[in-house]
Amino acid sequence: MENRRLLFRVILKSLFFVGLFVLIAVFVNSLFTNQQDNNQKVKKEKQIATVAIDISDMRKGEIRKVRWGVKEAAVLYRQFTKKAQSEEGSDSSKDTLHKSLSTETRSIKPEYFVFINHGDSGNCPLYYAKGEFNDTCSKNVFDENGLPVFPNQLSYQLTIPPHYFDGNLIKIGAWE
The missing domain is CATH 1.20.5 (Single alpha-helices involved in coiled-coils or other helix-helix interfaces)
Structure with missing residues (x-):
């Protein structure tokens, strides 16, 4: 036992x-x-593969969109090439620009603005009219540089994807 x-x-x-x-x-x-x-x-x-947008026959005020990964990237042929305003009281430290982007226009070429086509809500597309982008969900308004128009929305600006120009093509997905 x-x-x-x-x-x-x-x-x-x-x-x-x-x-x-x-x-x-x-x-x-x-x-x-x-x-x-x-x-x-x-x-x-x-x-993520780079995608290309042909800009050879774009007209002023026209936007071309392309699917890049899970996001929608877009290119605007600007009607107005206003310089980005650098106000003393604004929080401009959040805007970290790539070395190839101009600080005055937030773009490589001043006549084109490349951006991710969604506003601060993250899910709703932008509506472009009269030189301004409107977020269809939050009703925030951005200028053609992707910066907020009204002072109460300074916490967000449109995202610029990595891109470069190759002749009449804009290649989105990598910096040159």
Whole structure:
């Protein structure tokens, strides 16, 4: 009887330690698998193909749109090339421009403005009329530089995707 009890205790303790070892192995494996999945996601995001928009026959005030990844990018052939205003009290530190962009027009060429076609709500497209972009959800208004028109909406401005000019094409998806 005593030998049988000892045998069951040894078997029970052995199963406990084997189960504990398997649990720890699964946990450690899941940590490395998630890290590898995250690395693959980052690589996939970096490998989003560049898309091109032909601007050879655009007219002033015209917008051309293209699907870039999960976003919709657009190019505006500006009617008015107003310079971006740099007010003393505004929070201009949020606007980190790429070195190829002009600080006065927020674009490479002053006559074209490349932007992501959604406002501060993130889901609603922009409506362009009379030299201004209107966010259809939040009713915020942006000028042709993608900056807010009214002082109470200074916390957001239109996003500029990486792009460059290649002849009559604008390639969206990478800086040159």
